Amino acid sequence: MSAPKITDVVVTPVAVLDPPLLNASGVHEPYQLRAVIELRTDEGVVGLSEAYGDTPTLNNLRKAAPSLIGLSVFDLNGLTQRVAVTLAGVTPSTLTDLVGKASLQKTVGQAIGAFEVACFDAQGKATGLRVCDLLGGAVREEVPYSAYLFYRWAKHPAGATGPDYEDDDWGDALDPAGIVAQAQRMVDTYGFASLKLKGGVFDPDAEADAIEALRAAFPGHPLRLDPNANWSVETSKRIAKRLEGLLEYLEDPTGGNPGMGEVARATSLPLATNMCVTAFQEIPEAVALDSVRVVLSDHHYWGGFRASLKLAGICETFGWGLSMHSNTHLGISLAAMTHLAAAVPNLNYACDTHSPWTREDVVRPGALEWNTATGSLLVPGGAGLGVELDYDALERLNRQYEDCGVRVRDDASAMRLAEPGWELRTPRF
Ligand SMILES: O=C([O-])C(=O)C[C@H](O)[C@@H](O)C(=O)[O-]
Numbered sequence: 206m207s208a209p210k211i212t213d214v215v216v217t218p219v220a221v222l223d224p225p226l227l228n229a230s231g232v233h234e235p236y237q238l239r240a241v242i243e244l245r246t247d248e249g250v251v252g253l254s255e256a257y258g259d260t261p262t263l264n265n266l267r268k269a270a271p272s273l274i275g276l277s278v279f280d281l282n283g284l285t286q287r288v289a290v291t292l293a294g295v296t297p298s299t300l301t302d303l304v305g306k307a308s309l310q311k312t313v314g315q316a317i318g319a320f321e322v323a324c325f326d327a328q329g330k331a332t333g334l335r336v337c338d339l340l341g342g343a344v345r346e347e348v349p350y351s352a353y354l355f356y357r358w359a360k361h362p363a364g365a366t367g368p369d370y371e372d373d374d375w376g377d378a379l380d381p382a383g384i385v386a387q388a389q390r391m392v393d394t395y396g397f398a399s400l401k402l403k404g405g406v407f408d409p410d411a412e413a414d415a416i417e418a419l420r421a422a423f424p425g426h427p428l429r430l431d432p433n434a435n436w437s438v439e440t441s442k443r444i445a446k447r448l449e450g451l452l453e454y455l456e457d458p459t460g461g462n463p464g465m466g467e468v469a470r471a472t473s474l475p476l477a478t479n480m481c482v483t484a485f486q487e488i489p490e491a492v493a494l495d496s497v498r499v500v501l502s503d504h505h506y507w508g509g510f511r512a513s514l515k516l517a518g519i520c521e522t523f524g525w526g527l528s529m530h531s532n533t534h535l536g537i538s539l540a541a542m543t544h545l546a547a548a549v550p551n552l553n554y555a556c557d558t559h560s561p562w563t564r565e566d567v568v569r570p571g572a573l574e575w576n577t578a579t580g581s582l583l584v585p586g587g588a589g590l591g592v593e594l595d596y597d598a599l600e601r602l603n604r605q606y607e608d609c610g611v612r613v614r615d616d617a618s619a620m621r622l623a624e625p626g627w628e629l630r631t632p633r634f
């Protein structure tokens with residue numbers, strides 16, 4: 206069997222159109238940034254991966270990249286060690302506070318994960334195996350995803366849009382009727398079962414009204430609400446009481462394990478998180494305070510596939526459910542999330558994905574196929590991740606990155622274009 210060695214690492218930032226989705230931190234800007242990683246090898250095999258495209262992440266990826274030259278794509282312990290050594294002194298950074306606090310472990314984990322996924326893709330291409338087979342074998346050939354519902358505007362605020370920006374055709378969704386209509390379109394298009402509403406935007410009772418409207422319109426669909434820690438403990442307790450029996454889980458109503466623990470003791474609703482358990486060192490406190498019942502994993506910051514499998518084992522140990530978190534992403538990450546979810550037996554909730562909001566991609570069409578009866582993505586069949594890079598699209602979206610001027614995600618400044626006095630307050634309600 207061949208063991209390709211890394212000869213070159215190419216990191217290409219891209220910007221993709223993104224609609225004005227509202228959240229606790231403000232509103233999405235017209236462009237979201239991603240980085241496409243190509244690991245080139247001495248055997249011609251190229252491993253692909255996708256990471257955040259903000260400047261701190263790009264700097265870290267580019268700083269760590271030279272340390273990988275000469276490494277076998279199978280030497281994942283070597284990869285972990287080289288990246289950890291190279292990035293030992295970097296300033297911790299995070300894409301957004303909506304995925305929890307920045308820490309060195311997460312910052313280094315982001316780079317390890319980004320390169321590790323590309324190594325797995327290269328391993329698959331070298332052996333003819335799919336990534337899910339390299340991760341222990343697929344326990345499912347279709348991965349269920351949830352509809353990711355957002356309050357949103359029809360258009361970005363004046364002053365936000367960049368060159369060639371064209372609004373999408375979803376219109377606004379600012380009340381229960383708008384959210385139900387958005388959910389209907391997602392269910393009709395993809396067949397999603399679970400429906401997740403991104404909250405933390407409006408008065409919590411108005412968001413609970415939207416959940417009740419979703420329950421009435423979709424009696425058999427599991428529902429989730431995620432205020433991204435924008436509620437106080439008292440508000441969380443009150444709204445959790447109101448929503449008991451209506452949600453499969455309540456995600457990050459309030460911030461931090463102590464507050465989440467207090468809310469957990471006051472409600473029968475399972476609490477889920479991608480904010481207070483986002484790295485291994487946060488787990489002991491969550492266990493001690495019994496603050497969460499479900500963890501949303503994310504290979505992008507937990508440190509890659511192998512770290513995600515380790516997290517799955519820890520969730521199993523403590524009887525925690527496992528779900529999957531998403532930030533705006535493209536087809537390489539969707540393939541990576543799907544292979545991982547296919548290989549984790551206890552991933553027992555439908556995964557989040559921003560896919561329905563993404564209108565541009567760097568992968569060739571065809572490899573990522575939805576079962577629109579069940580809202581599931583078929584595990585790609587080709588070797589490795591099973592997706593191919595469209596180099597014309599990569600070049601165009603890289604040019605868009607160069608032209609658009611966005612370099613870090615800043616939902617709060619985008620919000621201030623519409624509401625000049627708007628301040629980030631956590632919690633707001
Ligand atoms: O589940 C979550 O907390 C997220 O998906 C965080 C994201 O950043 C989301 O809020 C977004 O895209 O605005």
Ligand SMILES: [Mg+2]
Binds near residue numbers: 457
């Ligand atoms: Mg969340």
